[in-house]
Structures are given as structure tokens and as C-alpha cells.
Amino acid sequence: MASKQAKSMRGETLSAFTLLAPFAIVFLLFFFLPVLQTFYMSLTDSSLTRTNGFIGLANYVTLAQDPSFWSAVGNTFYFALLTVVPLTALGLVMALLVDHFTRASPLLQGAFFLPYVLPISVMTLIADWMLQPSSGVINHIFDTQRAWLADVTWALPVVAFATVWWTVGFNMLLFLAGLRNIPADLYEAAALDGARGFTLFRTITWPAMRPVVGLALVLQLIASMKVFGQTYILTVGGPFNTTRMTLHYMYETAFIQSDAGYAAAIAMAFVAIVVTLSLGQAAFSRWLSREGA
Template identity: 55%
Template sequence: MLAPFLLTFVLFFIYPMLRAIQLSFTSSSLTETGAYVGFANYAKLVGDADFWASLRHTGAFALYTTIPTAAIGLLMALAVNRLLRAKNFALALFFLPYVLPVSVVTLVWQWILNGNFGIVNALTGLNNLWFSHVDTAMVTVAVVTVWWTVGFKMLLFLAGLQNIPKETYEAAALDGAQGFQIFRYITWPLLWPITMLVLILQLIASLKIFAQVYILTGGGPFNSTRVVLQYMYETAFQNLNGGYASTIAVAFFLIVLTMSLLQAALLSRKS
């Protein structure tokens, strides 16, 4: 019964990964396998200013989205969990953006933040080109991403809240716990495993950012929002340098894996 899954996993995940590692040691183009060049591509990557710049942009995006998404998702889950009659409506309303494809999400926000007729500029009296200004482009993409993905994190937190036994709250109330004390000493510690999961999932998703940046800003202005996956895409499909693109992919995989493991280790120490 495991054979279909294992075959699919090996064929579409393990083999491409091993193939990418192999290509990273070659001078391959996009269509032809090139000569073996050893660690030349990795030596080039170490001194590649464009790669390190894209890595910094990716890290900034992760910083702008990881903790805010978790915090807002938790607040939304706490609010929904306290509702009685309108719980299902609020749950559907908050979760709706998550089911939208990225193309729809970006199109909606391009209209909302349009510099000429966007509703945000009209309501605030500003005349800001949100996606075309160096100081606001990445932050704006982060805001769009948080709005789009926070519904799923809310759902995870809500599931955790509903699994906390009511008897625990009743016992705390009998001991005199009230308000924030209940959240600090009961809800938050029991939600910590869910919080760890949310933070790790969001960090990985944020580091893998591509579609929103590619559609909303194209990496601009002046490459200020070009992230690692976009740089890898441009290297492979525009510059037709498959070997070096594979090197970027392997290096970035190791960076994401290391950061995820470090985050998991740090979070587990606090639990």
C-alpha cells in the first residue's frame, strides 16, 4: 500500500533533488548537460553579490511575515473561539483569503494599492506607489502575504484552543485566575506546541517566497525585492545557466534546512 506513494516520492522529489545536486557540479545549460567543473560554481556563489543581496531580501521578508502572521493568527483564533452565534461566519470570513490563488490575491491588492485610483490612497490622502518605492515595496508584499496566509494559521490555533479541556479553565477559575492570567498560565503554555508548528511552517513558507514578489514587483524597484528563488529562476530560464541555478538551489536548500532546524531547537528549549 505504500508503494504508490514511495514511487511518486522517489520519482518527483528524490530524483530531481539528486539530479540538481549533480548538475550543480557542472557547467550545464538549461537544455544540455555540461562538463564537470567541481566546486567552481560554489566558489562563484560565495563571491556572488547578487545572491547575497537576494538572500538578505528573503531574510527581510521572513522577518516581516513570520512572527506577525503567527501573532495575528493567534488573536483571530482567540476572537473566533469566544464567539457563539457568528463563529462559523467569522471563521469562513477570515479563512476565505487563504483559498484564493496567488494570481487573484495579487490582482486584488494591485487594485487596492494602485497609485492612481487605489482605495488606500483615496482614503488616506496619500499618493504613494506602494510596489514601486524602495522603502515600501517589500513591506507591502509582506502585508499582502500576511493577509493571504493568516487564515490557515488561525485555523491551526483554533484547533489547538478547542482541544484544551474546559475542566482546566474551570479549575483555574476556582483558584481565582482571571482574564490575562488564564491566557498566560493556561492557554499560552498549552498552545505552545501549535505555536512551534505555526512558526516553523511560516518560516519555511516565507523563505520560499517567489510568486507574490514576481507578480507584484518583478523583483524591483532596483532589485530591492528580488529574492533567492527569483534569482534562481532568472539564472536558469533567462540566463540559461542550469548548472549555476542548481548550485543556488542546493545552497538555498541547505540554508532553509539549517534555519528550520535551529528554529525548532530554540523553540523546543522554551517549551
């Protein structure tokens, strides 16, 4: 009997390793090894065309004293502040609307999700047209001729607004899946007890959706911290570098200044910042879930 059990366990272990092997190989070749190579490059004085000598932590020392890097990090945090919470809140509201209006559900779901399928080039083209100083829809609505994308104060907020419009559909689908996993008999039992409207949301929907909200916040934080395309296409980092994100600064360092070693140090430092923030936010979300349980 023991021999059969051992043989069965070996067979299950072999099957598990066989199923995991393709992912493990891809992860090793296309993620883990490049990360190690990037870290090693950050310890050298390398350019795009050659790898120079080992210089230890010199790039990181320079990075810690680089005002351009911290300015880009600050812009990135500001962008995340402008997008993470609105994307999560609007996604939840849209999902509630789709789930409530069952007859119009396919129409609403398509309308909310449609912008998400647009390529970034199309999205930025639409946003640029809407924000034109003389002929843009936004200036027509507010009866002004403001150059939004050239305004030091408004450039980043309007890029953030365009990003929210573009990507909120993903959160809507995420929350809609969570809403449809809530058992209907919970609502029926609460309705028999006289619960209506916001009481149903507060006592059933919100507690059930809290883990999904935590997941959405973490995903949106990571996505917002990785922003590059929107600001690069719409503003090229301007005006006066007020929309230059961390990845944009890394791109300029690597491909314009041809300083691959320093760009690798920027990448590693930024990864550490994003991972730390994501872990902190995930821990905070778990704490909220436990407090609300």
C-alpha cells in the first residue's frame, strides 16, 4: 500500500513539474535572466554599444542625488494619484450600472469597454483633437482657447483624464465579474427583511466586493506607475518636464544619452519603488478586509 502511495505521489509530482515547466522556462529566459543582466549592467559604466568596467554602486549614488530622477518620480506619483482612485471608483460605478440595468446591459457594457480596445496611438489622437486650443471640443464646452497640453498646471491632469477614459473599461469588467459572483439569494433574503437601495450595497455588495476593490487598486497602481506612452505622445514630457515620467527619463537616458548603465540603475530603483508600494497597498487592502469581516 505504501509503495502504491509513493508511486502515486511521484506521478503527481512529475505531472506538476511537467505542467509548470513551460511557464518556468519562459519566466527564466524572458524575465529572471534579463533582470539579472539589467542589475549587472547597473553596476557598470556601459553604453548601448559596449559594456565598460565594473563601477559598483556609483550609478546608484549618482541616482540618489539626481534631481531629474526625483522630479520624474514625483510626476509619476502625481499621475498615480490622479488616476488610481478615479479608475477604481468609476469602474465600480459602471459595473453597478451594467448589473442593475439588465435590459441595457450589453449596450452599456459595450459603450464602457469600447475605449479600452483602442490602440494608444488612436487614443492619443482623439485626446489631442479634443484638447486643441482653437477647435477642440473641451475648449468649445468651456468657451475658452486654453492650450491644455502646453499648460504647466493642466498638462498632466488632462493626460490623466484621457487615461481614465481610455482604461476604465478594464476595471468595469473586473468589478462586473465580482458582482455576478455574489449569490442572488443574499439579496432576496435581505429584501425580505426590508433592506433596500444603499442598505443592500453597504451590507452585501461592498463586503463581497472589497477583495476585488483591493485587487483593482493594486493593478491600477502598477499600471499608473508604468505610464509612458500617453505622456510621450501627447506632451513629449513637456512643458518644462512637468509630464516627464520615470520611464520616460529612463528612455531618454538609455537611447538619447546612450548611458545604458545609468538607465539600468534607474530601472532597478524604479522596480524597487513599485514593488514596495504594491506590497504595501496589498497589505493595507488585506487589513481592510479583515477589519470589515
